[in-house]
Amino acid sequence: MADLFEALAAPARQAILDVLCERDGQTLFEICSRLAMSHNLTLTRQAISQHLEVLESVGLLSTRREGRYKFHYLDTTPLEAIVERWLSRNKKKKEK
Amino acid sequence: MADLFEALAAPARQAILDVLCERDGQTLFEICSRLAMSHNLTLTRQAISQHLEVLESVGLLSTRREGRYKFHYLDTTPLEAIVERWLSRNKKKKEK
DNA sequence: TTGACAGGCAAGTAGTGACTTGCCTATTAT
DNA sequence: ATAATAGGCAAGTCACTACTTGCCTGTCAA
Numbered sequence: 348m349a350d351l352f353e354a355l356a357a358p359a360r361q362a363i364l365d366v367l368c369e370r371d372g373q374t375l376f377e378i379c380s381r382l383a384m385s386h387n388l389t390l391t392r393q394a395i396s397q398h399l400e401v402l403e404s405v406g407l408l409s410t411r412r413e414g415r416y417k418f419h420y421l422d423t424t425p426l427e428a429i430v431e432r433w434l435s436r437n438k439k440k441k442e443k
Numbered sequence: 444m445a446d447l448f449e450a451l452a453a454p455a456r457q458a459i460l461d462v463l464c465e466r467d468g469q470t471l472f473e474i475c476s477r478l479a480m481s482h483n484l485t486l487t488r489q490a491i492s493q494h495l496e497v498l499e500s501v502g503l504l505s506t507r508r509e510g511r512y513k514f515h516y517l518d519t520t521p522l523e524a525i526v527e528r529w530l531s532r533n534k535k536k537k538e539k
Numbered sequence: 540t541t542g543a544c545a546g547g548c549a550a551g552t553a554g555t556g557a558c559t560t561g562c563c564t565a566t567t568a569t
Numbered sequence: 570a571t572a573a574t575a576g577g578c579a580a581g582t583c584a585c586t587a588c589t590t591g592c593c594t595g596t597c598a599a
Contacts, residue, residue, distance in 0.1 A: 348586080356452035357587070364529055375546065394588050396546075415545045415596040423529050429451075430526060433460055433519050444556075453557070471576065490558050492576075511566040511575045 351425050354405040360398045362386045367408065367421040374416050375399065447521050450501040456494045458482045463504065463517040470512050471495065 354360060359382075366381045367373065373381070379395050382388040399419060402408045406425045411418045450456060455478075462477045463469065469477070475491050478484040495515060498504045502521045507514045 350452070350454070352448065352451040352457065353586095355448040356446070358446070359587080361448065368529060376544090390587090391589065392546080393548095393590085397587080417546070421529075426525060426530055429522060430530075433464060433517075434522055434526075449556090455557080472574090486557090487559060488576080489560085489578095493557080513576070 348401055349404060351405045351407075351428065354401050354407060357398065357401075359388060359390060359394070360402055362388055363395070363398055363402065364407065364421065367419060372411075372418045372420050374418060378419065444497055445500060447501045447503075447524065450497050450503060453494065453497075455484060455486060455491070456498055458484055459491070459494055459498065460503065460517065463515060468507075468514045468516050470514060474515065 348354065362382055363378060366378055366386070369381075369385075375392065375396055378399070379390075379392055382390065382395065399408070399410075403410060407422060409420050409422055411420065444450065458478055459474060462474055462482070465477075465481075471488065471492055474495070475486075475488055478486065478491065495504070495506075499506060503518060505516050505518055507516065
């Protein structure tokens with residue numbers, strides 16, 4: 348799994364992105380509880396941890412360790428590739 | 444499978460979107476041969492047909508039947524939801 | 540220093556989706 | 570009419586991935 352779109356496919360990972368959109372820089376446990384509360388997603392901590400790994404591997408989030416806490420920061424720049432790949436190409440055609 | 448992102452996850456379907464970006468309104472057989480030629484993707488006709496079904500089910504393409512031919516037309520408007528969901532939300536925060 | 544907290548590692552399971560094979564229908568050309 | 574073309578339907582296989590369970594490591598507070 349090294350593909351941006353495969354990373355976005357899992358609903359759980361979409362929800363994680365939503366959660367980090369609400370408040371950036373959360374820890375694993377914070378993300379877990381917020382998913383359970385606001386998104387009705389009750390997954391084990393490990394499941395969410397694995398999702399975070401995937402999201403990080405495609406560059407959608409970066410992490411910063413501080414003591415025993417690990418904070419997760421959203422990075423939406425890879426998403427712009429989607430626009431470039433299909434959306435903007437049509438615009439170029441229309442512009443011609 | 445009724446999710447836009449799951450539909451985008453399969454590399455074959457990404458390639459199909461690319462192919463239709465190059466030239467819109469192609470038939471199944473045209474898409475097949477173009478995938479094999481330009482994209483080194485040799486799948487059976489049925490496989491690609493199934494991919495087209497998925498893409499149509501999430502609104503990424505529409506079809507028009509004409510005699511024994513069926514033409515496939517790209518529709519990228521669902522992709523804008525991605526921008527809305529995560530990209531534009533950040534912009535709003537920055538604008539504040 | 541010991542227990543609680545935050546997180547990581549590894550192996551196993553189950554379900555799903557991508558793909559194939561085989562056969563069928565409809566349209567067009569000869 | 571019949572053969573070729575364009576496409577559809579259905580069932581089966583296989584691999585991958587999402588998720589779990591169980592245990593381990595590191596950090597902080599009492």
